[in-house]
Amino acid sequence: MQTKLDSVQLKTLALQFVIGDSTGQIKDSYPGHHGKLPSSPEYHEPLGFISGDTLYATYNYPAILFIQVAIWPIILTIIISALFIICIVNFYRTIRNEKKSGEYRKSFIDNLVHDLKRPVGNQIKACYLLPTLPPDEQESFLEDNRKQLNEMLQSINRMLLQSTDAHGLQLNVKEFNLKETLEALKQKDRWNTQNKQFDIDVDFRSDNPIITGDYHFLFAVFQNLVDNALKYSGDQVKIQITCTDQDAQHVLIQIEDNGFGIPLKNLKHVFERYNRGDHQGNKKIKGHGLGLHYARIVIRAHGGKIDIQSEEGKGTTLFVTLPRKAKIKNKYKQ
Template identity: 30%
Template sequence: MLSAKNFSPRQLSALTALIISIPVAMGIGMLQKSWEATIISFVIVFTGVYLLVDFIFQQFIYRKIKLIYKIIYRTKASKKEEMYYKYILPQKSIDEVREDAEAWAVQQKQEIESLRKNEIFRKEFLQNLSHEFKTPVFAIQGYIDTLLQGAMENPDINRRFLEKASRNVERLANLIQDLDEISRLERGELKLNKRNFVIQDVIREAYEGLFIKAEQQQISFSFKKGCEQPRVVFADKDKIQQVVVNLIENSIKYGKVNGSIVASVYNTDEKNVLIEISDDGMGIPEQHLLRVFERFYRTQEGRSRNITGSGLGLAICKHIIEAHGHSIHIRSKENVGTTVGFTLDARKDQSIQPKNF
């Protein structure tokens, strides 16, 4: 439906001139009793009113609107923008200008909200980073100070303290290495060497490498019934092994004594394979699930168990899986357990044959 509020300034100028010039021209024509006088007066009045109204629009309204647009774009107008202001902007209706201003306001609100969230995240990140560095540094400092104050003369004590200091140095080194890796991942510097391999082999090797830790907690491992059939995926084997090791290690850390870890592998379709690692451990409160893939993020329950680690494991897993063009997800319930899953590309060719267990 045609509405005056959708007219451009020049259309409004023409409409205004038409409304004024028709009765004026008809009045002059009736007085002069001449059609020629009517037509001439119509042309003169229409032209004069149109030019006047258009001039008012351009000088007193669209000059202000042009200033608003410059403020919106926060920049000195380039030649291209000046052409836009001169020829395109005057064709816009007032409603279109209002919509542009409202869209800009929404964008600004979103940017401000994003900056607030980033500021909160930055503060939390610095606090967590400080905590992760402070613990081993203070421990090393304490051991060295004790040795320098006389304990170095006792062979039993100095060896034990040096071993503890060495473990904390190793923890610092691992933390720095993980920070360096996640920085490269976030910069998009990860290079993938994709090939076909059996994902069950990688899962089994990862568990075998962590068997001693699992045995200390008496945690068993198995494949879910029906998932034993070898599934071939196309991915970077070393990086995926790193992901699986992180997930199984977390299941051991946050698992319960005499607990279990179950691995599941499914063909979701002809192109994708779903891998899930589940445990029956302490679980994660629902309010924390959206943040577990953040760097250094840990729940209070997790921190209270004094579990060592860089706190970057899940964040690294997320970046590796996303670099493969896939996603990672988590499901968890307190005192029931946690399941972390991710997808990968299925086999791309027949270059390898699956091995039977």
């Protein structure tokens, strides 16, 4: 009995002793009176060969004592089990997200190759065919090639934004004319729209059009923002680009459209990678949910910020704040 007590490290247990005869009747017990012999005693010992009496010894193990002893091991087991389950769930989510990212990357590369391959091939063909065409056909032929080159330029700009994800963002910082950059977005032949009537208006209100930054990255960002406004709109598109002086050190560019707008539930996720909201599976509207994500990286790398306001059915407005002369590191990572 003492060994049992020591094994469970309990100092207080109610010991019970019962003496039974050869017929199974109880002759005596301590404490109190027992109606039957214990079915599984901890200890039993014959008291005599002739009488056939047997001493049975057991102890009462109350639930409260079990809880006192086992409570911390139980809590620890529950915590470890919960952490194990969380790790499994996170591991599953990581695998699922990586698989989804791989699918998007493959789709992006396939589309990019397709977008670049066709206009390059057509330009090579144009080099051979153009001298042989009559003058009246040359103009139409050149117009088609120019549109295809604009498509290729947009694909290259998307690829430029995509490159910001690999090894950080390398900026080539120089002064450039922001007004001329925004005015270039008005050119309708730059955009490839199908059966859409659109108008892009630029209102440049700043007295000083010169800012510091990487022209190629920033132009790719503005082009992407306008391209989104054209894609996620109806057949009659109105885009208003306004540039003002936020203060002496910053300029504010607003790009407002009359498009579909963004539901409130999706608005907080628009800058996340691969997020396209309710258009996730819409193959009629091309896109991979990368443009706004990389646009924010570029804007932040310049020391600026980008915000969005939208209402479903009433259009979207993007606010881009850029410093005029920012101290930019050579390399920026997310």
